[in-house]
Amino acid sequence: MPDRAKTTPLPVREAHGQPLVLVVEDEAALVTLLRYNLEREGFRVIDAANGEEALLIVKEQRPDLILLDWMLPALSGIEVCRQIRRSPEHRRTPIIMLTARGEESDKLRGLEVGADDYVTKPFSPSELVARCRAVLRRALPQAETEVLQYQDLSMDLATHRVRRGAKDVHLGPTEFRLLRFLLENQGRVFSREQLLDHVWGRDIYVEPRTVDVHIRRLRKAINIEGAADLVRTVRSAGYALDVNI
Template sequence: MNGKIFIIEDETSIIQLVQHNLEKNGFLVSSSLNGNDGLKELKKFQPDLLLLDWMLPDLSGIEICKNIRKDNSFKNLPVIMLTAKGEEEDKIKGLDSGVDDYLTKPFSFNELMARIKAVLRRSNPNTVSDNLKFDDLMLDRIEKRVFRDGQEIKLGPTEFRLLEFFLTNPKRVYSRDQILESVWPNNINVESRTIDVHIRRLRQSVNLKNKKELIRTVRSSGYSLI
């Protein structure tokens, strides 16, 4: 299996064509014919990429895309817009709404396939390199191991996810709310002070002696990797 693709598209004939060809190419595909349902099913399906029509019975593709970009757990979902609207200003409006690529109908399936591969190549760099690195720290997502200065460090599950999160954006300061949202499983509720305790645990695990502190406290804002 190459990945999961979701399609929100009005025209049944296009869905059939695209879905059939994608499946032949090893993708797992699901689809919806309108915007509101599509958005819901999409979240269940958890695709790696979305093919999105502009003109839909209810919610427009543009609206869906803006919606997705605002949703923390989906904001990085790659989107390719498929539409008959081929005017320059349409393309610009489409691209500015946050989609990754824009293809006008009629299109060749082979071009679509090539663009899907290009977008996936760019947006899943982590599937290619499963190691996150910063300073003398290295986190291996596949083997779930962490090294500092070549020496293995043992982390608990939450410590691991926390460090993984920081490593995806080193130096960036995250508020406790942002950390909660990204590191804790959805819909779980813990107090924000809990983070402080986990930060403390992570610090203790990560800070080998004679090594500099890697986690910075930014008073009244949150934490970041140095």
Template sequence: MNQARRETVRTNAASAPRILVVEDEQDLAVLLTYNLEAEGYVVESVERGDEAELRLAENPPDLVILDWMLPGVSGLEICRRLRARETTRTLPVIMVTARGEEAERVRGLSVGADDYVVKPFSVPELMARVRALLRRSRPERIADRLAAGDLDLDRETRRVRRGNRDIHLGPTEFRLLEYLLEKPGRVFTRAQLLDGVWGQAAEIDERTVDVHVGRLRKALSRGRERDPIRTVRGTGYAFDETFGKA
């Protein structure tokens, strides 16, 4: 099923792109966070480079806005390390700095930054750069529709269809399917699903994930229909990347 994809940012916590702001100027960090959240992104802000390293290792976001000069570890070094790791090699990075000389821009881009913004900068321009980078790197995070085989999820209408029938899902099951569909084949641990679907502040036992996956499976598959969710023993769950393929 080929359907047009409307590219727009949604505020649903499970589908909204996650952005990490690494900036030690508090006023600027607050300004960036406010404007990014107003655009519908999920934003986390840290002040130190070493703290950013921990966040990036634990749960990489969809994009990083990274100050050059930071306490702990410099933004330049963080960017270099991101590009050296397989899991973050293609993570979009916008470098923010007061260094405007051409040689410094070249240096920032040479270590792997995708874009470079010099302070003081236009906030609307930065928002446009964020959207452009996300559109290129993670189109599934801003698309209104996700589809695999005969399964279609519409974020705007909050409807799910399989073939010719509507599938009625509760809010949690919808977010769970949406989260898995964004990365077919990727195996998520129960802890990662809790963070991504329920949120990091949720005080829920990991066994709750199994309950909701069971409900989702029951709703998605009838009779001999193929189950699109794959269980990886001892690890967690994935949306089967071979679903709908010959």
């Protein structure tokens, strides 16, 4: 499956050079696959086969990103995530849960204990790499480019200018914030309630259906004749910045 998102430079810690990824997974074949694809894309990789080993490595080597399997022997991925988030030193370390559990309630549970994202098995290695880049950009904002891009759509954060191909796109403030959030989380599906929390804020009461109105306005503004619809609607789930295929 080809990468859908444009490749962007990896944000890094100057002391280490390449970002260090800790893969916490007890399936050796999957560890090998992940290591190959991550190292090919410029990451350094270390691995742990169980939760206890993972917690020790986090303390000693301070990885930039953790890929954490949900189903681990002895100490579950959920508990590992919970313990990492309790530590002042590591509470901001990005964590992506790897899980075969596809139920929405399970995914929400992972996010509630502190995971930044989740990927359901089986997954595309190229999608996982894109998710890794996205969470690292969010965790290290000082290294984030001022231009967000997906396909032929770009957003210049410094000038607040949005373009689709050679065409300027004019957006209202809410549509701009909505598009920025989707650009920063390419390919990930968000429910109306999640979009309300992230774009409008938890302290503002807005009807969930209001999201639909702004999504329609955003679609009308960014979609051009003969080009792909960049906003995907997932029935009973939500919306994503993702080419409809």
